[in-house]
Amino acid sequence: MKFHYYSETDSLYIELSQRPSVDSREVARDIVLDFDSEGRPVGIDIDHASKIIDLARLEAEGLPVKNLSLIQG
Numbered sequence: 885m886k887f888h889y890y891s892e893t894d895s896l897y898i899e900l901s902q903r904p905s906v907d908s909r910e911v912a913r914d915i916v917l918d919f920d921s922e923g924r925p926v927g928i929d930i931d932h933a934s935k936i937i938d939l940a941r942l943e944a945e946g947l948p949v950k951n952l953s954l955i956q957g
Contacts, residue, residue: 896933
């Protein structure tokens with residue numbers, strides 16, 4: 885899972901899988917889910933992210949993470 889934040893558009897993309905997206909559905913205003921060819925979610929796109937969520941804090945609980953990378957961009 886990867887988080888991509890684009891400050892110029894204030895959008896956050898949460899990449900759930902590296903499978904290609906073939907379908908997208910808006911599930912709420914400014915929130916779009918991307919799906920692969922089998923209907924599995926592959927990403928979440930959040931426009932105007934800083935107005936919807938707190939971008940200053942990232943917390944994970946109970947995830948079996950084996951590799952963690954923090955890249956400042």
